Amino acid sequence: MPKGKKEIIINHLSRNKYRYSIGIGGSSLGVLVFYETHLQQTPITGRTRFVIFNSAQLADIEEIERTMVIAFFNKWLEYFLLLN
Numbered sequence: 001m002p003k004g005k006k007e008i009i010i011n012h013l014s015r016n017k018y019r020y021s022i023g024i025g026g027s028s029l030g031v032l033v034f035y036e037t038h039l040q041q042t043p044i045t046g047r048t049r050f051v052i053f054n055s056a057q058l059a060d061i062e063e064i065e066r067t068m069v070i071a072f073f074n075k076w077l078e079y080f081l082l083l084n
Contacts (some may be wrong), residue, residue, distance in 0.1 A: 013020070040051045053061070 035050065038050055038052060039048050040054075041048050
């Protein structure tokens with residue numbers, strides 16, 4: 001890297017070090033809060049595990065997926081039934 005370019009980058013980083021520090025710190029805090037709020041304890045063993053979706057969210061996703069699959073196969077069934 002040319003010497004002039006290196007000095008420009010160093011000056012930019014030194015002028016904006018607080019912005020970068022706040023951005024990195026805020027992102028780290030967000031990840032930590034996300035992780036801590038998604039921990040769940042298993043009922044049998046008592047171990048702590050990381051779960052992205054809770055039971056209600058999974059039920060909603062399953063319902064949406066079920067309606068999509070049924071709609072897709074209904075089109076195929078209608079097509080094959082009309083041929084016979």
